[in-house]
Amino acid sequence: MNTKARTAMAAAGALALWLGPVEGVWAQDTPEREAPRHEVRRGETLWGLAGHYLANPFRWPEIFQLNPDVVQDPHWIYPGENLRIPGSSVVPVSNTRYDRSKASASQTGRGRPAGSADLSNTIFSKRSDQLLTDSGLEIDAAARLGVVSLSDFFRANQLLDPAELGPTGTTSRVIEESPLDVSLPPSARLNQEVVIHLGGLSTWEGDFLQTVRWARKVGTYGSVLESKAILQVTRMDADSARARVVQVFGDYQVGDPVVQAADFFVDPESEVGIPADQLDGTIIAFAVEDQTILGLYDEVFLDVGRQAGVRVGDEFVVFSHLEQTPQSAEEADALCHLRVVRVNSGTSTAVVFKIRDPGTREGNPVRLAGRISG
Secondary structure (H helix, E strand, O other): OOHHHHHHHHHHHOOHHHOOOOOOOOOOOOOOOOOOEEEOOOOOOHHHHHHHHOOOHHHHHHHHHHOOOOOOOOOOOOOOOEEEOOHHHOOEOOOOEEEHHHHOOOOOOOOOOOOEEEOOOOOOOOOOOOEEOOOOEEOOOOOOOOOOOHHHHHHOOEEEOHHHOOOOEEEEEEOOOOOOOOOOOOEOOOOOEEEEEOOOOOOOOOOEEEEEEEEEEEOOOEEEEEEEEEEEEEEEOOOEEEEEEEEEOOOOEOOOEEEEOOOOOOOOOOOEEOOOOOOEEEEEEEOOOOOOOOOOOOEEEEOOOHHHOOOOOOEEEEOOOOOOOOOOOOHHHOOEEEEEEEEOOOOEEEEEEEEOOOOOOOOOEEEEEEEEOO
C-alpha cells in the first residue's frame, strides 16, 4: 500500500484504533524469555512508549506495573532509566487487527455501524530491526516515537475563538469509589469514572473525549483553551454518558467542558525537510501567563494556522524583535526552534525544542524552517 493510501486510511480511523486489543490479538510471549527493554530518552513518557510498543497509549499502566523498582511516579520517567516492556504485548509481524464489532457489542441507543480497522499499515505498525525468530515477533529496541507524539498533541494548550471549538458537553459529577463518602471531590483522578452531560455532544460507547477549560483572553485571537484529561466512554444513557479517565494533563474538575477528541495522525516515519514555500509569523503569547523566559518544551502561540498551511510537525525558528529582515536572516542567528503540536484555523501551538538564547519574547518574528513530510 502506498503512503498516500496508508495516510488516508489511518486518518479516517485513527481514534478507533486506540481502543484496547480484543482477546487473541496479541501473540503470547514465552515466560522464560526476558521482557524487551527500552532506555528512556529525554522527553519520553509512559504514554508515548505505550503508543509505540503496545500500539495503544492508554495501556501505559502495563509498563508502569512491570517496572515498580524503576518508576515510582508514572508521571515522571528520567533519561537513562531502563524499562521492561510487556513481552506479551509486542505487536505481531502481521495480521494485527482491531475488531470494532466486538468492542461495540454492548452499545445502546447511539451505536455505530460495526467494522474493523487494519493496523498493519498505520502509525501503529512496526518495522523490524531486531527479529525475535523463536516467536515470530518483532520489536525495535531503539523505538522511533515520531516527530510529534499523541501526548504532545493532546496535552497542548490552544488559542482559538470559542466558536471554533464545536459541540461540547459538561462534566456533571465524579463517581465515588466508596458509597459511604458522599462528598464530591473537586478533581477527577486517573482511572476514576465520571458522568458527562452530553448537551450538544454526540458520542458513542468506546469513543474518546477530551476535557478542557477556558482561561484568559488574548487580544482578538480568542481565548486560551487548557487541556485537562482524556476520557473513554464506557456507557451511554439517554442524555448522559459514563466515562473513565485514561490520561490526566491538569486539574480536571466537575464543571469542565468536554469535547470529542480530535483526530491525530503523524506517521512515525515522517521527516522534516526544507520547506518549498516561505511562511512568516509572530509569537502571539506564551501559553503560561506572565512567563518571562522560555525553556525547553515550553509552549507558545503563533499567529499562523491551518489557513496559512501550517501542519502538526512543522518547525519554525524565532528571531529577535530587533531583526529588521527576518525573511533573510540566517538560521544560525535564531533565538530558538519551535515544533508545531496543535493547529487551529488562524493560530497554532508550538513547543520549544532547541534554544540558543532565552531572550525570546511575545511579538518576536518567526519563520518556517522545516516542513513535515506527508
